Amino acid sequence: MAPPRQRKHVNASPPVQLVGPQPVAGSSSAADDSSTSITGVTVSVHPVWPDMQFTQGELFFECTLFLYSVLALFLQYLNIYKTLWWLPKSYWHYSMKFHLINPYFLSCVGLLLGWRVTKCFWKTITELVATIAADKSTFVQSTLTVIEYAIVKTPLMTLIVTSFLFSFSRICHDFPFNSVMYFFHPLILYVVVFYSELVGRWRRFRKAFAEWCSNDIDIAQLVDRSIEPPPAQLDLDSVLHMCSSNPVQIREEVSLLLEDMYLRLKRSLFAGVSTAFLSIFLPCVFVPYKTSLGVPQKVLVDEAWESELCIVVALTAFSLYITYLMPLNYLDLLHRSAVHLGTWDQIEGPKIGQTGQAKKMSIALEIVRKKVFGMIIVHTPVGKKKKKIKSFIIVRNGYYTRNQCLHWAPSPWVAQCLYSEGETVQMPDGRCYRARGSPSLRTVAAEPGCPEHDKFYMFCGRPCTLINGMCIFEGALIVAQFWMLVLTTDWQHIVTLVLLMFANYLLLAKLFKDKVILGRIYEPSPEDLALIQQIQQENRMAH
Numbered sequence: 343m344a345p346p347r348q349r350k351h352v353n354a355s356p357p358v359q360l361v362g363p364q365p366v367a368g369s370s371s372a373a374d375d376s377s378t379s380i381t382g383v384t385v386s387v388h389p390v391w392p393d394m395q396f397t398q399g400e401l402f403f404e405c406t407l408f409l410y411s412v413l414a415l416f417l418q419y420l421n422i423y424k425t426l427w428w429l430p431k432s433y434w435h436y437s438m439k440f441h442l443i444n445p446y447f448l449s450c451v452g453l454l455l456g457w458r459v460t461k462c463f464w465k466t467i468t469e470l471v472a473t474i475a476a477d478k479s480t481f482v483q484s485t486l487t488v489i490e491y492a493i494v495k496t497p498l499m500t501l502i503v504t505s506f507l508f509s510f511s512r513i514c515h516d517f518p519f520n521s522v523m524y525f526f527h528p529l530i531l532y533v534v535v536f537y538s539e540l541v542g543r544w545r546r547f548r549k550a551f552a553e554w555c556s557n558d559i560d561i562a563q564l565v566d567r568s569i570e571p572p573p574a575q576l577d578l579d580s581v582l583h584m585c586s587s588n589p590v591q592i593r594e595e596v597s598l599l600l601e602d603m604y605l606r607l608k609r610s611l612f613a614g615v616s617t618a619f620l621s622i623f624l625p626c627v628f629v630p631y632k633t634s635l636g637v638p639q640k641v642l643v644d645e646a647w648e649s650e651l652c653i654v655v656a657l658t659a660f661s662l663y664i665t666y667l668m669p670l671n672y673l674d675l676l677h678r679s680a681v682h683l684g685t686w687d688q689i690e691g692p693k694i695g696q697t698g699q700a701k702k703m704s705i706a707l708e709i710v711r712k713k714v715f716g717m718i719i720v721h722t723p724v725g726k727k728k729k730k731i732k733s734f735i736i737v738r739n740g741y742y743t744r745n746q747c748l749h750w751a752p753s754p755w756v757a758q759c760l761y762s763e764g765e766t767v768q769m770p771d772g773r774c775y776r777a778r779g780s781p782s783l784r785t786v787a788a789e790p791g792c793p794e795h796d797k798f799y800m801f802c803g804r805p806c807t808l809i810n811g812m813c814i815f816e817g818a819l820i821v822a823q824f825w826m827l828v829l830t831t832d833w834q835h836i837v838t839l840v841l842l843m844f845a846n847y848l849l850l851a852k853l854f855k856d857k858v859i860l861g862r863i864y865e866p867s868p869e870d871l872a873l874i875q876q877i878q879q880e881n882r883m884a885h
Contacts, residue, residue, distance in 0.1 A: 387585065387782045388678050389863050396671040397578070403666050404462045407617070407659065410845055411455045414655045415621040417838040419443060421651070422625060422643060424834045442641070446512040447628045450525070451620050453506045458613075460502060467494055517628060524627050528616045535612045539605075575609075576602045578671050583678040589760045589787035592682045596788075596798055599679055606667040614660030622652040647835065650826060657819055658845055665812065665849060670856050673808055680802035683795060684786030686775035689766065761786045805864040809857045816850045 423442050425434035471490045475483040514522050533540060553559045576598075586592055626648055629641040752766035752774050761767065763779040769790055777786040780803060788795040801807055820843065827839045862870060 387681065388583075388674075391671070391674065391863065396669040397666070401459075401462045401466050404459045407613070407662055408456050408459050410659065410662065411617045411621045412452070413841060414617070415451065415455070415625065417834075417841060418622050418625045418648075418651070421647070421834050421838060422629065422641065428833075442630050444513070444516065444628060444630065446509040446516070447624075449509040450506060450513060451624060453502060453509075454528075454620055455617070460498075464495065464498075513628070517631075521627050524624060528619060531615060531619075532612060535608050575605055575667070578669070578675070581675070583675050585678075585682070587682075587760055587785075590758060592679070592787040593789065593795075596679050596683050596795065599676060600794055600798060603668075603676070607664070610660050610663040610667060613663040614656045614658075617659040618652045618656035622648065622655050651838065654819070654823060654826075654842065658842065658849075661812070661816055661819065661849060662845065665853065668808070668812075670859060673802075673856075673860070674805070676798075676802040676808070677805045680799050681780040681783050682785070683788045683799055684761075684763075684777065684779040684783070685788055685796055685799040685803070686767075686786065686790040687778050688791070689774050689776050755790055757789070806857060806860050809853065809860055813850065813853045813857055816846060816853055820846045820850060 420438060423439040425437055425439055426432050427434045427437050467490060471486050475486045478486075510525070513525075550559065554561065583595070584591075586595075626643050626645075629643065630639060632638050752768040755767040755769055755775075761777045763777050763784040763786065765777045765786075766774055767777075767790060768774045773791060775790040779786050788799065801811075823839055823843050823846065827836065827843075830836060830839070866874070
C-alpha cells in the first residue's frame with residue numbers, strides 16, 4: 343500500500359477577509375451570501391462531497407483504450423480483407439484473407455498503439471519499487487533497484503525496441519518510401535499540438551546550456567535539465583480548491599486551471615487522432631501492392647467508408663480520453679473556481695474625455711462624504727412598449743437624481759479589489775462593465791474584458807454545463823453511428839458499427855451517471871433535502 347501523499351491547495355496562501363469596494367445598502371452584499379467571514383473564519387459556499395471513488399486507475403484505463411484500438415484495427419482489417427465466405431461455391435472458408443496481412447506492419451502498429459500502456463506500466467513499476475523500498479536499508483534499496491532494472495525494465499524495453507526495429511526494417515524493405523513516411527505523421531502531429539510545451543522545453547535547455555558554458559553548472563546538472571519530464575497535469579489526489587477572498591489568488595488559480603485544462607484537451611485530442619490514424623488510416627496505406635511472386639495487385643478500399651470510420655474512431659477515442667482526464671472531482675474543482683471568479687457584462691457608459699475630470703471627482707467625493715445608502719431605480723410606464731427610467735442615488739441628507747449624476751463615471755477597475763454583484767467599473771480604454779457574480783457567492787474577481795475569464799465562467803459557472811456538453815456530444819455520436827448502421831447494407835460494416843457502438847453506450851451510461859451525481863449534489867430534490875434533514879436530526883439525537 344502506497345504511503346499517503348501530502349495534500350496541498352491550488353492556492354498556497356490561506357483565505358483572507360473580503361476586500362475591495364464595499365457594496366452600497368440595498369445591493370447584494372458578500373456578507374449576506376452563503377460565504378461569509380465570521381470572526382476571521384471563511385465559511386465555504388460549496389457543498390460537501392461524499393466519500394467516493396472518482397477515477398479508475400491509469401493502467402486500467404490505458405489497457406481499456408488499447409483494447410478498443412486493437413478492436414478497431416481488427417475491424418479495419420475485416421473491412422479491407424473481407425471475403426465472400428457465405429456463398430455456397432466460395433473458394434474462401436474464412437471471413438478474411440489472412441495471407442494478405444503483413445505481420446511486420448501489424449507488429450509495428452500494435453507496439454505503437456501500446457506505447458502508452460508500456461509507459462504506464464513502467465511508471466507503475468517505479469512507484470511499486472519506491473513504495474517497497476521506503477524506510478528500508480541502503481542495501482535493500484540497492485537490491486530492489488537492481489531487480490527493477492535488470493529483471494523487469496531492461497528486458498522489457500529491449501524486447502519492445504528490438505521487435506519494433508526489426509519489424510520496421512522489414513516494412514522499409516517491403517513497401518515504398520512514400521508509404522513508410524506515414525509512420526512519422528504522428529510525430530509531426532505531436533509537434534503541432536504540443537508546440538508551446540516543446541518551445542518551453544527548448545528554452546530551458548538553451549538556458550541550462552548557457553549556464554554550463556559559463557561553468558555555472560556541471561555536466562550532470564545539464565543532463566538532468568535536458569531530460570526533465572514535460573509539464574504534468576494536476577494531481578487531483580493532492581490538489582484542493584481553497585475558498586479565498588483574495589482576487590489575485592482567485593485569478594492565479596483560474597489561470598493554473600485553464601493551463602491544465604488546455605493541456606488535458608490537447609492530450610485527449612492527440613490520443614484520439616493518433617489512435618484513429620494508426621488503427622484505421624495506416625492499414626489502408628500499407629495494403630499489399632504485389633504478390634509474393636512480384637506480380638502487381640490492387641486491393642480495393644472504400645475511401646468514403648474508411649473516412650467515416652476514421653472520424654468515428656477518433657471521436658470515440660477522444661471522448662474516452664477526455665472523460666478519463668476530466669472526472670467528477672475535476673469538474674467540481676473547475677466549478678468552484680468559477681464561482682469565486684464571476685464575470686463582467688459590458689455596458690454603455692461615459693467615454694474618456696466626455697466629461698470634466700474635476701466635476702466627476704467633486705460629485706464622487708460628495709457622494710462618498712454623505713455616505714451612500716443605496717440606489718433605487720423607478721420604472722414609469724410610458725405608452726405600451728417603452729418605459730421611462732428614473733434613477734435616484736440615496737444619501738444621508740437627500741438624494742441625487744439621474745440628471746445630477748449624469749457626469750459621474752464608474753470607478754476605475756482595481757486588480758486588488760473584490761467587487762460585489764452590480765458594481766460598475768471603467769477600464770482605461772473607456773469600456774464600462776457591470777459585475778455579475780455566481781448566485782451562491784455574488785462576488786467578482788475576474789478581469790473585465792478578459793476573454794479567458796469570460797469563457798471559463800461560461801463553461802464552468804454552472805456545475806453541469808461541461809458534463810451536459812459531454813453527454814450531448816456522446817449522444818450525437820451514437821445517433822450518427824446508428825444512422826450509418828441504418829444506411830449500410832454490407833455485412834462487414836454492420837459488424838463494425840455494432841461492435842464499436844458498445845464503447846459509446848458504456849461511456850454514455852458513465853457520463854449520465856456523473857450528471858445525475860452532480861445534479862443531486864448541487865441541486866438536490868425535495869426528497870434529498872428531507873432525507874438530509876432526517877439524517878441530521880438522527881445525528882443530533884444520537885449525540
